[in-house]
Amino acid sequence: MGEKVKLIGSIQSLFSYRIEWALKLKGVEYEYIKEDVRNKSPLIFKYNPVHKKVPVLVHGGKPLPESLVILEYIDETWKDCPLLPEDPYERAMARFWAKYGDEKLWQAYMAEGEEKEKAMGPALESLAFLEKGIKGKKFFGGEKIGFLDLAVGWIPHWLNVLEEVGSMKLLDAEKFPSLHEWAENFIQISPIKECIPPREELVSYFHSALIYLRSLSANKP
Amino acid sequence: MCIKKGISAAIAFARYDQNIMGEEVKLFRTWSSPFALRIVWALRIKGIEYQTVFEDISNKSPSLLQYNPVHRKVPVLLHNGRPIAESLVILEYIDETWKQAPLLPVDPHERAMARFWAKFGDDKVLGSIWSVFIKQGKEQEEAMVPAMENLKFLEEELKGKKFFGGETIGFVDLALGWLANLIGLLEEIVGLKVVDGEKLPLLSAWMQEFGDAPIIKDNWPARDGMILKFQALRDATFAAASK
Numbered sequence: 001m002g003e004k005v006k007l008i009g010s011i012q013s014l015f016s017y018r019i020e021w022a023l024k025l026k027g028v029e030y031e032y033i034k035e036d037v038r039n040k041s042p043l044i045f046k047y048n049p050v051h052k053k054v055p056v057l058v059h060g061g062k063p064l065p066e067s068l069v070i071l072e073y074i075d076e077t078w079k080d081c082p083l084l085p086e087d088p089y090e091r092a093m094a095r096f097w098a099k100y101g102d103e104k105l106w107q108a109y110m111a112e113g114e115e116k117e118k119a120m121g122p123a124l125e126s127l128a129f130l131e132k133g134i135k136g137k138k139f140f141g142g143e144k145i146g147f148l149d150l151a152v153g154w155i156p157h158w159l160n161v162l163e164e165v166g167s168m169k170l171l172d173a174e175k176f177p178s179l180h181e182w183a184e185n186f187i188q189i190s191p192i193k194e195c196i197p198p199r200e201e202l203v204s205y206f207h208s209a210l211i212y213l214r215s216l217s218a219n220k221p
Numbered sequence: 222m223c224i225k226k227g228i229s230a231a232i233a234f235a236r237y238d239q240n241i242m243g244e245e246v247k248l249f250r251t252w253s254s255p256f257a258l259r260i261v262w263a264l265r266i267k268g269i270e271y272q273t274v275f276e277d278i279s280n281k282s283p284s285l286l287q288y289n290p291v292h293r294k295v296p297v298l299l300h301n302g303r304p305i306a307e308s309l310v311i312l313e314y315i316d317e318t319w320k321q322a323p324l325l326p327v328d329p330h331e332r333a334m335a336r337f338w339a340k341f342g343d344d345k346v347l348g349s350i351w352s353v354f355i356k357q358g359k360e361q362e363e364a365m366v367p368a369m370e371n372l373k374f375l376e377e378e379l380k381g382k383k384f385f386g387g388e389t390i391g392f393v394d395l396a397l398g399w400l401a402n403l404i405g406l407l408e409e410i411v412g413l414k415v416v417d418g419e420k421l422p423l424l425s426a427w428m429q430e431f432g433d434a435p436i437i438k439d440n441w442p443a444r445d446g447m448i449l450k451f452q453a454l455r456d457a458t459f460a461a462a463s464k
Contacts, residue, residue: 050341050374064333066340073333088317089303095310100291129291 003060005030014154015067016055024191083147098151156183246271247299255399256308257296339396379423401432
């Protein structure tokens with residue numbers, strides 16, 4: 001697999017980080033092309049005309065967007081350090097929970113006042129499911145980091161920021177002790193440890209994103 | 222009771238004999254869910270024997286709630302007593318478990334693009350078509366813009382191909398298959414042409430080709446029932462909006 005690998009990503013995108021972690025875990029050399037999601041370059045429009053977002057993996061000139069799709073591609077192309085388990089049922093579970101993780105935790109961050117209380121319900125429920133899933137295991141992948149760890153790997157660092165910006169507490173160590181412990185372990189592992197964005201950068205980004213998102217909601221008829 | 226048990230045992234044994242994996246496959250579905258239909262098609266394409274459990278969404282069975290506690294929805298596939306939810310996840314499981322008539326291509330990049338388009342269908346196309354369906358007047362006109370944009374991407378993807386999967390029906394065809402049924406129904410209810418044969422010739426042709434394929438055609442839900450159902454949904458949405 002001598003073809004060139006490029007990753008178009010950004011510091012603001014937690015989805016980009018999943019891909020970096022996967023590539024580093026597998027020892028794949030890649031060129032990182034840094035984008036600012038608030039000021040997108042023509043490259044994003046060229047390589048991801050459908051969604052116009054990062055991350056995009058470009059391998060041998062062929063572009064591939066959508067982070068969970070990219071993770072599977074990486075796993076199928078570079079066989080070292082497998083991310084998905086071998087058993088089809090276990091694979092299905094990893095895919096299910098990865099999808100779930102992406103769908104449920106965001107709404108709470110955006111909401112305000114009464115809506116926030118309501119939105120926190122599904123977010124807390126989703127953490128409860130993840131808590132159940134991690135009980136008795138070091139990582140979702142078992143002894144080593146796997147697909148699901150990478151998929152929900154944004155929780156340890158990013159959720160903390162969202163909690164601050166969104167004025168809410170979700171990942172309570174008392175309510176979710178196993179998940180909390182997983183989060184602590186995950187952040188300590190190489191290459192994750194060396195590959196997380198500066199907190200202040202995230203706080204500033206999510207703060208301005210929140211203002212923007214709330215203004216969009218306010219302007220809806 | 223003994224006779225019933227005896228018959229059940231005989232059926233179970235017959236299924237054991239027929240099923241390549243020799244194990245029980247059950248599909249929880251509703252009569253109309255397009256997501257569940259994907260699984261019906263996949264199982265039929267691969268020639269897998271299975272049992273159907275029809276659910277009433279207004280009165281979900283304890284089994285459904287047990288097997289899909291997270292989303293409490295259909296479809297759920299039960300294989301060897303182990304449940305799997307989320308239709309695209311189920312499709313991948315089926316493809317990995319029963320190797321005949323593969324749904325996903327072999328090449329990793331093509332596989333990835335298949336997953337991409339399937340996800341695009343669910344994340345973007347479905348919602349944008351639905352918006353057109355539940356709106357009226359100017360709002361509906363505005364909703365047509367993103368809907369058409371999304372459909373144009375699919376049109377592009379069909380260039381030089383009979384199906385999204387190439388010569389034969391594949392993963393993406395099953396994922397987008399709801400278009401072949403629902404678009405016609407929604408157009409009839411709303412009185413608006415969404416997939417115009419002139420503007421979207423390849424997509425139009427695909428809808429026809431896919432919709433007429435034997436396994437697909439045999440499993441469409443009852444048309445009258447669908448018209449009633451979606452008309453009612455549309456009316457309910459308007460009623461709620463005008464409050």
